[in-house]
Amino acid sequence: MAVSARRLTRVYTVGSAQVTGVDGIDLSIPSGQMVVLKGHSGSGKSTLLSLLAGLDRLSSGRLTVAGRDLNHCSEADLTDFRRNAVGMIFQAFNLLPTLTVLENVCLPAMLAGRPQGPTRSSAAELLAGLGLGNRLAHRPRQLSGGEMQRTAIARALINDPAIVLADEPTGNLDSSNARKVMGLLADLNRQSRRTVVVATHSDLADAYASVILTMQDGRVVS
Numbered sequence: 001m002a003v004s005a006r007r008l009t010r011v012y013t014v015g016s017a018q019v020t021g022v023d024g025i026d027l028s029i030p031s032g033q034m035v036v037l038k039g040h041s042g043s044g045k046s047t048l049l050s051l052l053a054g055l056d057r058l059s060s061g062r063l064t065v066a067g068r069d070l071n072h073c074s075e076a077d078l079t080d081f082r083r084n085a086v087g088m089i090f091q092a093f094n095l096l097p098t099l100t101v102l103e104n105v106c107l108p109a110m111l112a113g114r115p116q117g118p119t120r121s122s123a124a125e126l127l128a129g130l131g132l133g134n135r136l137a138h139r140p141r142q143l144s145g146g147e148m149q150r151t152a153i154a155r156a157l158i159n160d161p162a163i164v165l166a167d168e169p170t171g172n173l174d175s176s177n178a179r180k181v182m183g184l185l186a187d188l189n190r191q192s193r194r195t196v197v198v199a200t201h202s203d204l205a206d207a208y209a210s211v212i213l214t215m216q217d218g219r220v221v222s
């Protein structure tokens with residue numbers, strides 16, 4: 001199982017109020033699936049993805065992702081999990097503006113302590129595969145939105161994660177680039193049997209999904 005969640009809950013405390021982001025979700029995602037997570041704004045998609053990515057801690061319940069228990073792990077284990085087990089793609093790309101395309105893609109591997117030479121060749125190979133072989137020395141501001149998101153996809157793949165998580169990856173793209181990015185995510189699901197979970201409002205993603213989960217009020221309702 002790529003993801004196994006039982007009564008997964010995340011409650012935020014805002015002043016004296018409690019806001020429930022994810023409300024007792026039971027969820028099993030077998031390895032190799034392409035899951036599209038839908039639901040209105042505020043339904044809990046980003047909260048769920050953050051928990052799956054180890055960017056946030058659950059309040060209660062149980063969560064295992066890529067064979068790792070995320071309830072009871074130390075901060076060091078969680079950092080190792082984020083670096084090696086999952087790749088994350090964001091709506092706003094989150095590239096570092098002062099680094100080149102190649103350096104942005106190498107960064108997670110350098111942080112994980114991988115050697116520079118092989119990392120640079122893997123990054124160049126990934127970028128070439130995503131049609132960015134002639135953009136290695138560019139800075140993010142010199143790229144189109146579609147090129148920025150393809151750079152972010154390469155960065156998410158550099159440590160060869162079992163699971164790729166994408167939060168509104170097409171939210172800042174026109175429909176042609178959005179289709180291209182969804183196609184790339186579907187390819188990396190099909191070709192390498194990686195599990196991919198995409199949260200999106202866009203109906204464009206439906207055609208690529210092996211499973212569509214709909215969230216409402218912090219729960220998976222269908």
Ligand SMILES: Nc1ncnc2c1ncn2[C@@H]1O[C@H](COP(=O)(O)OP(=O)(O)OP(=O)(O)O)[C@@H](O)[C@H]1O
Nearest residue numbers: 012014019020021040041042043044045046047048
């Ligand atoms: N850091 C936070 N502090 C307090 N409340 C939060 C926080 N993050 C999310 N929430 C609340 O949790 C609920 C779920 O939000 P979440 O961002 O997961 O929804 P979403 O489905 O991803 O929405 P969108 O599609 O607009 O991104 C909302 O009520 C939101 O206000």
